Structures are given as C-alpha cells and as structure tokens.
Amino acid sequence: MVDIENQFQPDYAISPGEILSDELELRGMSQTELAKRTGLTPKHLISLMKAKATITSETAIKLERALGMPAQYWLNLESNYQEIQARQAEEAQLEADLSWLKKVPVNAMAKLNWLEKHKDKKQQLVEVLRFFGIASVDQWDDMWPKLNVAYRQNQTHEVFPEAVSAWLRQGELEAARISCQAYDRNTFREALDEIRAYTLHGPEDFVPALTELCAKAGVAVVFVPSLPKTGVSGATRWLNKDKAIIQLSLRYRSDDHLWFTFFHEAGHILLHGKKELFLEGANGLDQEKEHEANQFAESELIPKAAFKEFTRKGNFNKASITAFAREVGISPGVVVGQLQHKRLLDVRFCNDLKRRFKWAHE
Incomplete structure (x- = not known):
C-alpha cells in the first residue's frame, strides 16, 4: 500500500463565525439566546460572526458548554482560519515583491x-x-x-x-x-x-x-x-x-x-x-x-620619506622599482600601483611586477 500525503491547501478561508452562524440557524437559536447562555455580549458575538474577533480558549469553552461542541473544535477552526489568512497574505506579499527579486x-x-x-x-x-x-x-x-x-x-x-x-x-x-x-x-x-x-x-x-x-x-x-x-x-x-x-x-x-x-x-x-x-x-x-x-x-x-626620495630621482624601471621595494620591505607590485596612482608611471608599464590572484573556484 502506498501512502499519499494530502498537501491540499485551500485558497479560501471559512471563519469560525460563519460556522457558528450556520450552527445557530440549524438549531433555531437566536444570537440573543446564545448571548444569554454563554455570557458573551451580543456585540461580541456579532464581531465573532463577522470575523472581526477571534475565538479564544475562554470563548471556546463557553461555546462548548452552550452548544455541546468541543472547545478544541472551535479552537481548531480558529487556528486553521488564521493560518489560511496568513498564507493568503503571504502569497499576495510575495507576488508584490517579485519585482525586487x-x-x-x-x-x-x-x-x-x-x-x-x-x-x-x-x-x-x-x-x-x-x-x-x-x-x-x-x-x-x-x-x-x-x-x-x-x-x-x-x-x-x-x-x-x-x-x-x-x-x-x-x-x-x-x-x-x-x-x-x-x-x-x-x-x-x-x-x-x-x-x-x-x-x-x-x-x-x-x-x-x-x-x-x-x-x-x-x-x-x-x-x-x-x-x-x-x-x-x-x-x-x-x-x-x-x-x-x-x-x-x-x-x-x-x-x-x-x-x-x-x-x-x-x-x-x-x-x-x-x-x-x-x-x-x-x-x-x-x-x-x-x-x-x-x-x-x-x-x-610605503614610508613617506623613502617614497619621496625615490620619486625625486624619477628613474622608474623594473630594476629600480624592485630594488626600492626590497629596500622598504614591500611588494614591487605595491610600489608600481602607487606610482601609477600618482601618475608618475604610465599605467601600461611594469604591470608584470604586480602579483595576480584568482579565486579557488575559478
């Protein structure tokens, strides 16, 4: 036997208030009578039936005693309703945010x-x-x-x-x-x-x-x-x-x-x-x-004084750059970069003194 998981998710939500309204109609019970039996105000019952108020644990127990339907039944209805509402709101929000993606x-x-x-x-x-x-x-x-x-x-x-x-x-x-x-x-x-x-x-x-x-x-x-x-x-x-x-x-x-x-x-x-x-x-x-x-x-x-003295000479070739880099303990590529940045060396020259990197995944 193969178990098939039911993944159906309804795209509509029936509020517990609608179920309560139908239940009163089936029983021929008015809202006024239910209010008296539960101690809930008529105004609160109307809010429940219009889904403007939620069924709390306290309300569910009162409905259980007045209508004989388990409190858990009403709480499950409320929980399912809220979940569907949330999913619908989430779907609408995701749809609106797709342009950002x-x-x-x-x-x-x-x-x-x-x-x-x-x-x-x-x-x-x-x-x-x-x-x-x-x-x-x-x-x-x-x-x-x-x-x-x-x-x-x-x-x-x-x-x-x-x-x-x-x-x-x-x-x-x-x-x-x-x-x-x-x-x-x-x-x-x-x-x-x-x-x-x-x-x-x-x-x-x-x-x-x-x-x-x-x-x-x-x-x-x-x-x-x-x-x-x-x-x-x-x-x-x-x-x-x-x-x-x-x-x-x-x-x-x-x-x-x-x-x-x-x-x-x-x-x-x-x-x-x-x-x-x-x-x-x-x-x-x-x-x-x-x-x-x-x-x-x-x-x-690069120490300022040393770099100033080096650039004063104005002799920028691979040998002089390498020697200066060794003298100050820095990579020759760094010296080339600074000379190019300050426009003392053409960006086309001495680039082979620079070290090139690439990512491992490349």
Whole structure:
C-alpha cells in the first residue's frame, strides 16, 4: 500500500463565525439566546460572526458548554482560519515583491553556493529572504538603509544596492564564523605592522595570517567574491562594539589593489566611528574620511620619506622599482600601483611586477 500525503491547501478561508452562524440557524437559536447562555455580549458575538474577533480558549469553552461542541473544535477552526489568512497574505506579499527579486543576482549567488536555486519565483524569493535573514522585502530597507545613499550619484557601471547588500550579507555570515577577541586598538595597530610584511607572500600564507592576526585584535577579515552590479572592492563596518569586519572582494585581482584596499579599510577602523558603513567603490561617501583612509594606506604601505626620495630621482624601471621595494620591505607590485596612482608611471608599464590572484573556484 502506498501512502499519499494530502498537501491540499485551500485558497479560501471559512471563519469560525460563519460556522457558528450556520450552527445557530440549524438549531433555531437566536444570537440573543446564545448571548444569554454563554455570557458573551451580543456585540461580541456579532464581531465573532463577522470575523472581526477571534475565538479564544475562554470563548471556546463557553461555546462548548452552550452548544455541546468541543472547545478544541472551535479552537481548531480558529487556528486553521488564521493560518489560511496568513498564507493568503503571504502569497499576495510575495507576488508584490517579485519585482525586487530581479535586482538580486540569484544565479551568481547560487553558483557560489550561497543559496539554492529554485524554478518557482516565489520559492526563490523565500530562499533569498532566508539568506538575508529577513521576514519580507520591507525589512531589507531597514537593514541596509544607506546603500541607496552610497550610490546616489551616477556610476561608470550600473550598480544595484540589492546586489551590494547580498555581498555584504555573505561577508557578515562568514565573519560570524570567525572567533575574535574583543577589539583592541593597540593590538590591531601592532597587527598591521606585522601584516605589512605579508605583501611579499602568496595567498596561501597571507590569508590565514591576516585572519589570525586581525581576529586577535577584534577584527574579522573575510574574502568574498564580488557579484555582478556591485562595483565594490572592500568594505568596513562594525558587527558590534567589540567586533569589526574588513571585507575584500579581489575586484581588481592584483596585489597593489588588494593591499591598498586592506590598509584603507584598516584606516577606517582606526580613524573613524563605529556606526558607519564604508564601501570602497561607492561614490556617495564622506570624501574627507575617504581621503584620510587613503592617506593612512599610503603611509602604512610605503614610508613617506623613502617614497619621496625615490620619486625625486624619477628613474622608474623594473630594476629600480624592485630594488626600492626590497629596500622598504614591500611588494614591487605595491610600489608600481602607487606610482601609477600618482601618475608618475604610465599605467601600461611594469604591470608584470604586480602579483595576480584568482579565486579557488575559478
């Protein structure tokens, strides 16, 4: 014998009040008489029959005694009615929110195993809401209220705040798995001095080192692949007063961009408040704070005095850049990046001194 599960879910709801009304008609009992028998007011009975009031346990017991129908029967009717009502409201809400789903890069997220892919659009929307940890699209605006502001100006490339929030959310989930000590400014400052030397190493060395050293200082460092329509290379924010997060996307895939972005985000942690979200790549930001973070990254990566003396000579070739990088203990690619950024070196030259990265899944 094969058991077939009945998964029928009605698309209509009959209220307990309708059942009660029919029951009174069958019995030839007036509402006035029922009011006297139960002690419920006529006004309350009318509200029950119009589904404007719910049947409570107390009301169910009174109906049981007056009509001889078990209290559980009335409570089950009420429970089923409320569930169907809720499902109908949920379906209507999901239908209305499907347009929002189009702005979320579901295919890219599924390829990265961030969520499951579904053929049914409403089911997919539910999966996306679970990923974000929100009950409905309305809560997205509450959780990421400043993303539209961050991208309020025209971008060179189209950016969807919903896609950016998905990238941030994945970073948040990965950061939650990193056990950190409570944030300590001095410990983080010391960690940065040690991390600088790792610009000479490959990802197999610097990724675990960054993670461990920063975690001891209360900062979770996560590497999260960028998504389409994001245009973000890094982000900094505080998960709570004792734990910050630095999120890196390897957007440009070269060591000069990676290390500058990391120290830029570290600058935000050391120099600025705990209530702001800093997005490297967004244009609607506090430009003064962005400039301060840039200055911090530059000075941390290459000592100002040494860099000034090197650039004064104006001899920028592979040999001189490599020798200078060795002298200051930094990756040659970082030096190339700084020279190009300051327009002292053509962006076409010396790029082979930069180290290129790619994700393991690629």
